Amino acid sequence: MSEPLVRAEAAAKHYRVLKRQRSTLRALKSLCSREKLTMDLWALRDITFSMESGEKVGIIGRNGSGKTTLLRLLAGIIEPSSGSIRVAKEPLALFKFWIGQNADLPVVDNIFLFGAVCGMKRAEIKPRIAEILDCADIRDLGFAPLHDLSLGQRQRLALSIVFQAPADFLIFDETFVHVDQAFYRQCDAFFVRLTKSPRTMVITSHDHNFLKKYCQRALWLDKGRIRRDGPAAEVLEAYDAES
């Protein structure tokens, strides 16, 4: 039997959060009195699941239930505090719609930069620049500084680059909120292609129709624990019934 793409075993993650605002004096006082300035906040506990290649998984849960932390663990951005998470393939993760940007540089340079983050070389991106600009509907702004673009245009640009990425394993964290109707059609076309492809996807979203349409499986996180794991339609129905 082949190894699953993702295997999480009793994974947990805690953050140390400050009890009150830190100052040097407070830090020194706590050092002398051995009283901790921080407290442990468990974002995830006892997370056990596995994922096969090609699966499309939606993660649902209320705000603060640990969805983003789980995605960060899957992406290898943070390490679990205990337990283990093994991911066989490095994913392309999109948490904010634009990262690694340099707003003073022209759009084209930022396409090269973000394209590299998405796993593409200059030679691969160059012939696709016109297509990316067209898709983002900013064909005439290729040489404008990125800071001249509106937030919506930047979001479209970032997603247009992601649509070109060759990654086999994609992670999206609420990436498609606030896209306009016209661009939503491009996103829809991308997800239709993705659903039919052998690529793997994990996505968090509060849009249940979207998840029902593109994900076969859903994980419901509640207060950092997996409440339910199963076919997307069933899990979403159970979640809706409770909330």
Next chain:
Amino acid sequence: MNRHAIGQLFRIRIKRLASPANRNVLLEMVRANIKASDYHSFLGGMWSLIGTTAMLAVLYFVFSKRFGQDIQGYPLYLLAGIISVNFFITATSYLLRVLIFNRDIALNSTIPRENLMLATISINAWKLGIEMVICTLLSMAYGFYTWRSALLFFPVLLAFLALVFGVGLALSLFYCFARDVEHVWVIVSRLFLFITPVFYTVESLSPTMRTLILYLNPLTPFLKAMRAIFLHGGALAASELAHCLILGTAALSLSYFIFLRWEGAALDRT
């Protein structure tokens, strides 16, 4: 995290850093940083060199009579010192803020945090490179430069970069835990201009001060090495070269060990 876990993490991180995909990301980040910096344009680059030139002029006019009489090529002696110490001060100050300033990228992307540091230091290293070329040309004009100088230059430069990167890595981590680190470093780093033999010679100091400045100030061996390369045709003793290499390697290894051990906790504090 125990030593075994850090060792495992170290292997994973180095493998990832050296992967072709990451090399491509790093290259694009460096390109973007340099392109967005002053050093990309001719005039911008000139501005950055004006600071060094002005400092050279001031130090030369003030100290050339007192310290420069016995040193052949005193302007080059000063320049090599100013460039090295300025690079140390500027690069560490930039590196110190990397994790805090790039918190969003560090927590929301798979870009290795080391890339953020390397891309940041690349701007200063670019400027250092230009200044070192000027030093080389001056050294050639004086007739000091030999094949031995050329041979020794890169190991010394690499060790120096390792030292600066190591110090910056550690500072960026400490800064996440205590913001006072920035204020302290601003004061301490300025002192390096005076506690490092930039305009005076080590020999002009008392024996006690000489020992202190040579062995407690990590920059002194590098300055001595740079001057041996640019002013003395590469007449650098093996022990002096070893001193530089050990300092650079030790600073980088120790800082990276601390970085791997504490980066998670540090990012929780950003």
